[in-house]
Structure formats: C-alpha cells, structure tokens
Amino acid sequence: MSMRLTVNPITCVGHGLCAELFPEGITLDDWGYPIIDPGTIPPHLEAQARRAVSACPTLALLVTTERSAADVRK
Amino acid sequence: MTVLDTTDIRPSETAVRFPGTLPRLIPNPPVTAIGAHLDWYGPAPHTGAGLIAEAERAGLRGRGGAGFPTAVKMAAVARRRGGVVVANGTEGEPASDKDKTLMALAPHLVLDGAVAAARAVGADRAIICVERSAKGAIRALRAALAERHAARMDAIELSVALTPNRYVAGEASALVHWLNGGDARPTFSPHRQAERGVRGRPTLVDNVETLAHLALIARYRGEWWRSVGTAEDPGSALVTISGAVARPGVYEIPLGARLAGVLAAAGGPTHAVQAVLVGGYFGSWLPAAAIDQARLDASSLREWGAGLGCGALAVLPEGACGLAESARVTAWLAGQNAGQCGPCVFGLPAIAGAMDAMVQGDNHGVAQREAGRWTELVRGRGACKHPDGTAQFVASSLKTFAGEIEAHRRRGPCPGPAGLLPVPAPGAWR
Numbered sequence: 001m002s003m004r005l006t007v008n009p010i011t012c013v014g015h016g017l018c019a020e021l022f023p024e025g026i027t028l029d030d031w032g033y034p035i036i037d038p039g040t041i042p043p044h045l046e047a048q049a050r051r052a053v054s055a056c057p058t059l060a061l062l063v064t065t066e067r068s069a070a071d072v073r074k
Numbered sequence: 075m076t077v078l079d080t081t082d083i084r085p086s087e088t089a090v091r092f093p094g095t096l097p098r099l100i101p102n103p104p105v106t107a108i109g110a111h112l113d114w115y116g117p118a119p120h121t122g123a124g125l126i127a128e129a130e131r132a133g134l135r136g137r138g139g140a141g142f143p144t145a146v147k148m149a150a151v152a153r154r155r156g157g158v159v160v161a162n163g164t165e166g167e168p169a170s171d172k173d174k175t176l177m178a179l180a181p182h183l184v185l186d187g188a189v190a191a192a193r194a195v196g197a198d199r200a201i202i203c204v205e206r207s208a209k210g211a212i213r214a215l216r217a218a219l220a221e222r223h224a225a226r227m228d229a230i231e232l233s234v235a236l237t238p239n240r241y242v243a244g245e246a247s248a249l250v251h252w253l254n255g256g257d258a259r260p261t262f263s264p265h266r267q268a269e270r271g272v273r274g275r276p277t278l279v280d281n282v283e284t285l286a287h288l289a290l291i292a293r294y295r296g297e298w299w300r301s302v303g304t305a306e307d308p309g310s311a312l313v314t315i316s317g318a319v320a321r322p323g324v325y326e327i328p329l330g331a332r333l334a335g336v337l338a339a340a341g342g343p344t345h346a347v348q349a350v351l352v353g354g355y356f357g358s359w360l361p362a363a364a365i366d367q368a369r370l371d372a373s374s375l376r377e378w379g380a381g382l383g384c385g386a387l388a389v390l391p392e393g394a395c396g397l398a399e400s401a402r403v404t405a406w407l408a409g410q411n412a413g414q415c416g417p418c419v420f421g422l423p424a425i426a427g428a429m430d431a432m433v434q435g436d437n438h439g440v441a442q443r444e445a446g447r448w449t450e451l452v453r454g455r456g457a458c459k460h461p462d463g464t465a466q467f468v469a470s471s472l473k474t475f476a477g478e479i480e481a482h483r484r485r486g487p488c489p490g491p492a493g494l495l496p497v498p499a500p501g502a503w504r
Contacts, residue, residue, distance in 0.1 A: 008262045
C-alpha cells in the first residue's frame with residue numbers, strides 16, 4: 001500500500017498544525033494554508049503523517065491509500 | 075414508447091438539405107416555435123443507449139469550457155440506474171452570450187438534446203438550468219415546454235430551474251448542490267455527480283450547446299456531424315465575439331477555422347488589433363500576430379498557450395490598456411470566489427491587488443513577481459477550478475502585457491478608463 005495525503009480545501013481553515021507535525025510533506029503558503037507534497041509518503045514517515053491527520057482540528061486532512069502494482073500481484 | 079437504437083436512424087432530408095453548411099444550431103431566421111422547428115430539422119428520432127456510441131463516433135466534446143468527451147460522461151451515468159439530466163445553461167461568464175442566445179432562439183433543439191440524453195442514460199427527468207437574469211432564454215424555454223406539453227411530445231419530465239447569478243454557480247458540483255437545496259457553491263466530495271448528484275441519483279450535467287449538438291447527432295448521426303471541423307476537433311461551435319469588431323454577437327464556426335476568418339464573420343476589426351482574449355475570463359490573450367496564424371481548435375490554440383474554453387472572444391484594440399482591462403477582470407474574478415477555500419479566498423484578492431499596483435505604476439517589479447508566483451501557488455488548490463482559471467488568465471495577461479506593465483512602472487497609470495470587458499455586479503448565492 002502506498003499512502004498519500006490530500007486536503008479538503010473547504011473544511012481547511014488554515015490552523016497549520018499539519019505543517020508543524022509533518023514538515024517533511026506539508027508546507028504552508030503565504031496565507032497559512034497547507035501545500036501538500038503530491039508524492040507518496042515514504043514508509044518511515046507514515047506514522048508522522050497520520051499524526052498530522054488526526055491532529056487537524058477541522059478533520060480537513062485526509063489519508064488516501066492505494067494498492068501499488070506490487071500489492072496487486074500478491 | 076419504443077426506444078430504438080440509433081442504428082435505426084436514417085439521415086432526414088433536412089440533413090441532406092444542409093450537409094456541410096452552417097449554421098446548424100441557430101437557423102437564420104430562427105425556428106423557435108415547435109412547428110417551424112420540426113419542419114426544419116425533421117422529427118426527433120426515439121434514440122436510446124445507442125446514442126452514446128454515436129456521440130463517441132461524432133467525437134463530441136463538451137461546449138461548456140472543459141471540453142470533456144460527452145460519450146464518456148454519458149456512459150458513466152448510463153451504468154447506474156435512475157439517472158437525472160441537468161442541462162447547464164448557466165452562463166455566468168460575462169464575455170459569453172452563446173448559451174443564452176441558443177436557448178432564446180433554438181429552445182426546442184436544446185430540449186430535444188436533453189430528452190435524447192435522458193433516454194440514452196436511462197433518466198426519467200431533465201432539468202434545464204438558466205440564470206435568473208437571462209429573461210429571453212427563460213421566456214423561450216417556458217414557451218417551448220408549454221408547446222411540448224400540449225403536444226404530449228416527451229415521455230420524461232422536463233423542467234426549468236432559475237439559478238443564482240454567480241460565476242461559480244454554474245460549476246457542476248455547485249449546480250447539483252443548489253438543486254439539492256443548498257447554496258450554489260462548489261462542493262468537495264469523493265463522489266462524482268455521475269455516481270451521486272441530484273437527490274443522490276446519478277446525474278449527467280451537460281452544457282446546453284453540447285445537448286443541442288447531441289440532438290443533431292441523434293437525427294443525422296455522428297458521421298454527418300463530424301463532416302465539419304477537424305479530425306481531432308470535429309463539429310461546429312458557437313462563439314461570442316465582443317470588443318472592437320463591427321458586428322459583435324454569437325456566431326457558429328467550424329472548429330479549426332482561422333481566427334482571422336472568424337473575426338471577419340463578425341464584420342472584421344474596427345481598429346488595429348492589440349490582442350484577442352480567447353476562451354473568456356478563464357482564457358488567454360493572443361497577440362495580434364496570432365490572428366492570421368491561429369486556428370480555433372484545441373491543437374492550434376495549445377501552441378499559443380490557449381484553449382477555446384467557452385468560445386468567448388474579445389478583441390482589444392490598439393490604444394486600449396490591456397493591463398488595466400486585465401486588472402479589472404482579475405478584481406472581478408477575485409470577488410467571484412465562493413468564500414470557501416483559503417488559497418482562493420486569500421490568493422485571488424492578493425493577485426488582484428498586485429495587478430492594481432501594476433496599473434498604478436506602484437510596482438518596482440515586486441507586484442509583478444508576486445503576481446507571477448501567486449498564480450502558480452493557487453493552481454489546483456480549490457474545490458473547483460476557479461483559482462486555476464483565474465491563474466490562467468492572469469499568467470497570460472502578465473506575459474501579453476509585459477510592455478504595458480513596464481510603461482506603467484515608468485510613467486504611472488494611463489489616463490483612459492478601462493471598461494471594454496464587462497464585469498457585472500455579483501448576485502446572491504441562493
């Protein structure tokens with residue numbers, strides 16, 4: 001499984017906790033709204049990414065997982 | 075009612091009467107009443123799901139701006155039961171008049187298309203959405219519905235819904251949200267309208283011009299339909315031509331037509347041309363040099379960094395200030411944000427502010443740099459494409475009017491007021 005983050009831009013109000021908890025994958029723009037790294041999250045950072053997701057006060061940060069080709073073959 | 079496959083359709087005499095000629099959608103004089111409409115086009119055949127394959131053979135793409143293949147959208151709705159068709163005639167784009175004109179002058183062709191689409195995807199109802207301010211279109215559609223009702227023409231339920239006058243209210247998710255009783259703002263949902271739309275039912279949202287083309291394809295088949303246009307971009311399209319031309323208005327063109335020829339059809343430019351806005355307020359400026367070279371189809375316009383979008387063209391004459399015009403439109407676009415997504419709510423006004431600073435000459439290159447950076451920053455970060463479309467327009471303005479920006483930096487604002495491109499007052503959300 002590979003993991004990505006996505007943000008619901010309507011519910012996000014720019015608290016910015018996600019960028020503090022997961023700076024490797026999230027930065028903030030000029031107005032304090034998260035810019036999410038579009039790539040998949042390396043396995044060793046997944047726990048950190050999940051912490052950022054559960055810390056979001058408006059539940060705007062979402063995890064999407066997708067099965068990779070390797071998973072499908074298994 | 076027996077639903078036939080399109081393989082049963084034979085091109086009618088009308089198709090033979092105008093095989094490769096235009097206009098197809100709005101005859102001159104128009105055929106607004108049901109009798110004249112049926113005399114001109116022939117009866118609408120009872121097509122079913124076969125129309126999806128016919129639309130694919132035609133190569134029909136959406137005429138609302140995004141240009142998505144219509145057959146793909148139809149197939150996604152047809153896979154599910156109990157569908158609804160939404161005919162999108164909300165034309166919030168200020169430089170575009172083609173949908174309102176089409177609905178006012180050819181209401182039955184739009185309704186034929188909505189009915190044919192509904193039968194093709196297994197929907198029992200079609201809702202025609204029109205902006206409240208489009209009085210002529212509303213009057214014509216209501217009269218047409220009354221005629222069809224009296225003649226018991228349609229086995230599906232047809233209705234007209236009057237939508238709020240907001241630019242993003244016509245975005246598919248905003249329209250569906252509004253039809254479901256919410257306000258006309260875009261939504262962020264993992265479900266597409268094809269899965270869950272109006273009242274939770276699978277919903278086909280198609281632009282009214284797209285549906286009118288579909289009505290022609292149902293009658294005369296895809297091969298006839300693609301006998302004009304290019305192989306890659308077949309068919310015809312309605313365009314709205316405004317600005318410095320002798321006869322501004324709505325015209326039907328074959329895709330792939332030369333820009334120079336299209337402007338000539340509108341009486342030609344009244345002044346030396348500085349630039350042409352192609353694709354409306356989510357579109358791009360083409361320099362005057364493009365007039366003799368560019369063709370109005372996706373592949374040619376791509377070379378100029380543009381697209382046909384909703385087909386709105388605005389001609390900017392020499393002497394007008396492209397920077398001031400663009401700044402005014404940018405401010406309007408910024409004000410049209412739905413107040414929902416941070417990057418759009420804060421980013422677009424910031425960009426508009428930078429554009430205004432450039433007009434005032436209060437720049438030192440900072441505003442120009444920031445506007446360029448912000449346009450890249452807001453792309454893809456809204457629930458809808460409002461920030462992306464605005465970014466496209468601003469990036470094109472910065473590039474096309476670089477000389478104007480430099481002139482303002484050295485000499486300050488120009489004396490003439492901007493006002494060539496229309497910027498209407500915003501309406502309510504419900």
